[in-house]
Amino acid sequence: MALDQTTIDTLKTITTATLTTILLKKGLRNVWLRGAMPLRKGQERIVGPAFTLRFVPAREDLATPASWGSPISTRAAIEAMPEGCIAVVDSMGVRDAGIFGDILCARMQKRGVAGLVTDGVVRDLDGVLASGLPVWCSGAAAPPSVAGLTFVGWQETIGCGGVCIVPDDVLVIDADGAVLIPQALLDEVVGEAVEQEKLEAWIVTEVERGVPLPGLYPMNDETKARYAKFKEGN
Template identity: 70%
Template sequence: MTIDPAILEALSGVSTATITTVLLKKGLRNVWMRGTKPIRAGQPRLIGPAFTLRFVPSREDLATPESWSSPISTRAAIEAMPAGCITVVDAMGVTDAGIFGDILCARMAKKGVAGLVTDGVVRDVAGVLGTGLPVWCQGAAAPASVAGLTFVAWQEPIGCGGVAVFPDDIVMVDDDGAVVIPQKLAADVAAVAAEQERLEAWIMQEIEGGASLPGLYPPNAENKARYEAGAKTQR
């Protein structure tokens, strides 16, 4: 999936916090993936289509080092990832088995994958950081994925951090974590979110000028009219 450039442009200056508010107003409360923290400070804000991977609990006859050579493996899934995607991995919140290490992350970076999001953890963390691949996760653990998980599928609906994610949903990540935007709502959310960011920037200017919160955040009719008048002047 390629995201409409107009949607990308509209979302480029929007935070995940704003997206959650916009989606809340549309009735979607469960869009922020729990446990998806930036692995290091200063990672870029990213927007991309979701490429999903799914693990289930470990089963000893399937979760073996030999499974890494199977046609159904994380290795095969990585080779199917398109450039620009954000890989979203359902690790069921397991934090004592690293889903990917430095070699797999290096391959993802080489293929142009935009970032990795998981409710689990990675391993070989120093090496992962060295690949430059932006990662949102719950931290690091030395054991391999097969120590606690069985890989079963890619590009299927998953649950990551308690949130339903479908292939090609739009995923946004920044310092506050990861948020999913359903495909069918993307254009509308982008337009509303961009306007919300502009309004909040104006409100912040008012606050810095000494204005009080009541009637300003959210704006009452008078303040909304002042904001709209100023916006028209700037166009």
């Protein structure tokens, strides 16, 4: 699924913190991917549909360097990634085997992949950083993926960082980590998030001019009336 540019541009202005609040109000508590933090400080917020990849525990007859040339391989999966997608990798939280290194990340960057997010780690850290691919993960480790994991497929429902990810669900990722938006809820979440950002920006201005928090955040009826009046004038 390709996201329209308007949706992408709008979500790039919305923090993941705001999105978790909106999703919480809809009853979705488990939408933040544990263990996936920015590899490089200052990475810009990215938005895109999930392209999922799945690893399982290593089995010695399957997890070998020769498996990298198999039709079911991370290499084949990368060639199937559409431009603008976010690669979401279920690494089972394994931290002593790097799922992707510099060459694979460079190829993803060349194909126009928006970014990589995993609950595991990468390897060839300097090369991965040099590739320019935005990466969110749990760190780096020298051993290759086959030292601890077996790659089994792509574009299927996975668990990453303790969150259920379905292909084409939408991810928004920034300095606070990665947040999942179920594809079916996308339009209403976007609309509500835009209003929430406007509301919180107004609350910040109120705090800056000395208004105390009780009744302001969350708002009581008087504050709601003041905010409504503010919106009418803007």
